[in-house]
Amino acid sequence: MRHIVAMASASLLACPSVTMAQPIPDWSIAQLEDAISEGELGKIKAAAIEQGGETIYRERFDKAEPGRPVDIKSAGKSITAIAVGMAIDDGALPGLDTKVWPLLGSERGAPFDAITVADLLGMASALDCNDWERRSPGQEEKMYRTRIWRDFALSLPAREFVRDEDGDGPFSYCTAGVFLLGQVVEAATGEAFDAYVERRLFDPLAIDGAEWRRSRSGEVQSGGQLTISDTALLKIGRMVLDGGEWQGQQIVSKEWLQHMLTPRHQLGEHVYYSNLWWATLLRSKSGYVPALMMKGNGGNMVALVPSFDAVLVVQTRNYNRKSAERNGFTVLTTLLASLGEAPAD
Structure with a gap:
């Protein structure tokens, strides 16, 4: 390694x-x-x-x-990246080019339907979402005030977006996008995100007592806020x-x-x-x-x-x-x- x-x-x-x-x-x-x-x-x-x-x-x-356990906040995002890789390894998730909105049954047209798993993993999607800017429509504290985080994330507006020669868009730190990756893992595997991570990662490593934050509607915050x-x-x-x-x-x-x-x-x-x-x-x-x-x-x-x-x-x-x-x-x-x-x- x-x-x-x-x-x-x-x-x-x-x-x-x-x-x-x-x-x-x-x-x-x-x-x-x-x-x-x-x-x-x-x-x-x-x-x-x-x-x-x-x-x-x-x-x-x-x-x-x-x-x-201690809440490690966004350090938990790195475990979500591992979970995405495991879902690809398992053949449940087709790959990094998978289009997120169509997979989640929420087609919106351009540019949303072109956002891929790779875009969300690299904090480089077309979403107008920047946690480091309070006025951003997608700033994470605004998501936490809603009951259904999935609806909030899937309805975010778009920003000006141009890919570079490597296919990456400009960086914008977006917790809502990482939350959607948990929804992607759930849709691909047919398991709740926390149950999948427990079965594929925590159980083999004999890890117990980990707890993810949830929305008021019960969604797992795969974008961080993991107590471990x-x-x-x-x-x-x-x-x-x-x-x-x-x-x-x-x-x-x-x-x-x-x-x-x-x-x-x-x-x-x-x-x-x-x-x-x-x-x-x-x-x-x-x-x-x-x-x-x-x-x-x-x-x-x-x-x-x-x-x-x-x-x-x-x-x-x-x-x-x-x-x-x-x-x-x-x-x-x-x-x-x-x-x-x-x-x-």
């Missing part, structure tokens, strides 16, 4: 992953734990390191029991690092993971977006190294670092705070530094 991640991260150079107003501190694990206990990083709930299949650090920073444990995230990260394999069972194909993790949009100097996964760099004792990430509001992050064969997890409740991302990267950087130099290939 390392070569897949290396290919996906080929565009990243050896320099900082994010531009911060203040530099990320160079702390030991003990200094990190002291800072968290003093509240310097807000509400950090849990942090963990898995390397080579072994959990080597795991700590809970509040009074909850270890392993108590740190141990579950370590397992999912390990499965991806191991090329989709878990204890001898192929959970999702290597071919899908290679596609899923290949960057499609450059969003910052060294920040890329692929298919509901992020690609960036993390500082280590060996310099800056590529990482592929699940990332959500509050600084909730899971980082796969192939050069260290490691999975790093930070769970927080720093929701909607300006300092949240920096604090999350502070935890990840400290965890990675604790592993020392990258092992020789």
Whole structure:
């Protein structure tokens, strides 16, 4: 799997992953734990390191029991990408070119009927939907105020939309579109989205206690807001690092993971977006190294670092705070530094 991640991260150079107003501190694990206990990083709930299949650090920073689930917000989108790949692997979903509106029985004409699974996976559809802009018709908080999210998402207006030479439209972060991917999985498989993910992903990895947010009408929020444990995230990260394999069972194909993790949009100097996964760099004792990430509001992050064969997890409740991302990267950087130099290939 390392070569897949290396290919996906080929565009990243050896320099900082994010531009911060203040530099990320160079702390030991003990200094990190002291800072968290003093509240310097807000509400950090849990942090963990898995390397080579072994959990080597795991700590809970509040009074909850270890392993108590935390809402990881949009980091759950990355699991939806895995679910789409499993549905394709199973032959239930024809492929990435599948037209979403016709599949869901909601033909509207152009440009809606041309929106594909690939468009929604890459946050590059014709929908006028941008969670980072409050005035956007598709901004996710507007969806949450409705009873039936499917109706909201399928009735969104279109934006000006031109595909590039690779067939991609311009990036626009759209949770409503990712919610529709869950509806696609349901239509293709004939199973509720959460039941399908449980059967195909969570059960084989012995993950329990995960819970998805639902609309008032009972729809599963496949666009994130997944409450899940740190141990579950370590397992999912390990499965991806191991090329989709878990204890001898192929959970999702290597071919899908290679596609899923290949960057499609450059969003910052060294920040890329692929298919509901992020690609960036993390500082280590060996310099800056590529990482592929699940990332959500509050600084909730899971980082796969192939050069260290490691999975790093930070769970927080720093929701909607300006300092949240920096604090999350502070935890990840400290965890990675604790592993020392990258092992020789």
